Amino acid sequence: MKTIAIYHNKGGVGKTTTAVNLAAAFKNKERKVLLVDIDAQANATFATGLIKFQFEEDDDLKEKNVLQLISSGDFDCIPDIVRQSKDFNTPEIDVIPSHIRLIDEQQQLTRFSSSRLRLNTKLQQVEDDYDIVVIDAPHRKKNRLDRRIADGYSSGGATFFKKLIQDSIAHLSKR
Ligand SMILES: Nc1ncnc2c1ncn2[C@@H]1O[C@H](COP(=O)(O)OP(=O)(O)O)[C@@H](O)[C@H]1O
Numbered sequence: 334m335k336t337i338a339i340y341h342n343k344g345g346v347g348k349t350t351t352a353v354n355l356a357a358a359f360k361n362k363e364r365k366v367l368l369v370d371i372d373a374q375a376n377a378t379f380a381t382g383l384i385k386f387q388f389e390e391d392d393d394l395k396e397k398n399v400l401q402l403i404s405s406g407d408f409d410c411i412p413d414i415v416r417q418s419k420d421f422n423t424p425e426i427d428v429i430p431s432h433i434r435l436i437d438e439q440q441q442l443t444r445f446s447s448s449r450l451r452l453n454t455k456l457q458q459v460e461d462d463y464d465i466v467v468i469d470a471p472h473r474k475k476n477r478l479d480r481r482i483a484d485g486y487s488s489g490g491a492t493f494f495k496k497l498i499q500d501s502i503a504h505l506s507k508r
């Protein structure tokens with residue numbers, strides 16, 4: 334299983350666009366794909382058709398999203414949280430959705446050193462279920478949790494990402 338985090342210090346530079354299209358492209362190559370949205374803006378969640386409710390009482394994401402995944406060490410594993418995208422791609426992709434509530438909780442989560450490893454641990458539990466995991470990260474530099482999660486997968490900025498994505502596509506295309 335290969336994991337790619339799309340991360341950049343700036344917003345509006347195409348991270349989410351890259352993440353959702355990369356995930357769809359891999360799916361269309363018949364790879365088993367998981368898209369993880371760790372941005373509280375939840376744009377990847379929106380793009381994959383999971384925010385269709387009009388009223389808060391219809392919000393079925395608030396108790397099952399990436400926040401629960403990162404908050405708990407032993408519960409709320411990926412199979413408990415994952416959704417199928419809706420009217421996004423044929424075939425649809427697996428998505429760990431984000432939620433606007435992440436904005437309030439994220440700083441608190443950074444105080445726990447174990448938070449950093451939870452996503453890694455839970456991804457390892459499903460390493461036989463997916464060929465590729467794409468993580469859509471937020472841009473805020475000050476957000477240390479996201480930095481650490483993204484840093485777990487990357488270093489060296491955009492050049493590194495470009496090479497990583499090219500290598501991943503080349504590697505997966507050979508299989
Ligand atoms: N390659 C591109 N060419 C033109 N516009 C783009 C491209 N990639 C993204 N955009 C547009 O730029 C805006 C920001 O993209 P987004 O992926 O949401 O950025 P980020 O996730 O980095 O904040 C969106 O309106 C998106 O449609």
Ligand SMILES: [Mg+2]
Pocket residue numbers: 348349350372376377469470
């Ligand atoms: Mg984004």
